[in-house]
Amino acid sequence: MSPLNAGDKAPLFSLPDQDGESISLADYAGQRVLVYFYPKAMTPGCTVQACGLRDNMDELKQFNVEVLGISTDKPEKLSRFAEKELLNFTLLSDEDHTVAEAFGVWGEKQFMGKTYDGIHRISFLIGTDGKVEHVFDKFKTSDHDQVVLEYLKAHS
Numbered sequence: 001m002s003p004l005n006a007g008d009k010a011p012l013f014s015l016p017d018q019d020g021e022s023i024s025l026a027d028y029a030g031q032r033v034l035v036y037f038y039p040k041a042m043t044p045g046c047t048v049q050a051c052g053l054r055d056n057m058d059e060l061k062q063f064n065v066e067v068l069g070i071s072t073d074k075p076e077k078l079s080r081f082a083e084k085e086l087l088n089f090t091l092l093s094d095e096d097h098t099v100a101e102a103f104g105v106w107g108e109k110q111f112m113g114k115t116y117d118g119i120h121r122i123s124f125l126i127g128t129d130g131k132v133e134h135v136f137d138k139f140k141t142s143d144h145d146q147v148v149l150e151y152l153k154a155h156s
Contacts, residue, residue, distance in 0.1 A: 001107030003122050006134055010035070010126045011102035015070070015092040018078035023068070023090060029130065032065045034148060036123035036136075037105045041073045041081035041091070045141040049121075050087055052145035057088050063152040070094050071119060123148065 004010070014024040025033065036053070038046045053060070053067055060067060067089035071078070078091040092099075100106040100119050109118045120137075123144070127133035134155070139147040 001104060001120060003104035003120075003135060003137065004124060004132050006132050008132045010124065010130055010132055011099070013099045013102065015094055015099060016075045017093070018075055018082045018091045020075050023092060025068075025126070028066055028068075028126075030128050032063065032128060032133070033126040034060070034065050034067045034123060035070060035103070035126060036067065036144070037070050037100055037103065037119050038121055039071065039119050041071055041077050042084070045121075046071070047081075047085060049141040049144045050081070051085055052142065053089060053148075054085065054087050056145045056149060059149060060152075063156055065125070065148075065152065066090075068092055070099060072097055072100070125151070 012025050014022050017023045038049060040046055050069060069091045072095055073093060074095060075093045078093055082091055094100055097106045103124060105120045105122045107117060107120060109116060123136040124132050125134040134151055136147055
């Protein structure tokens, strides 16, 4: 696994959202976008992470940042997740993990003594120029939103 680095061109992609509509990174051209990859909707850590972003969406918008959450969950599950947690941003379904692979976040993981392939919890801030501005790979699910906001405050 080799995640993209700051300065790399973000791979363009189109994926179905929680409503089954096709969303493309190109739809956000000229905007800053936080593309955050998470392992599985409706699990404790992923819920804490998503709710942190939800609760700070007004502040993220002040920095003109849009949020796209990506997992391998089906759109139907993402819809239930968004509805249950009142999420105010777009969730995308990467069922075949093509986009996760393009960003370099799909790879071997270990959990409860088992080894398997899955999404690694890494976020990318895509700049207005379509390049990776910053990679967030050292955070807890409970402080992901604060780590992102601290970066934005220091670099805006």
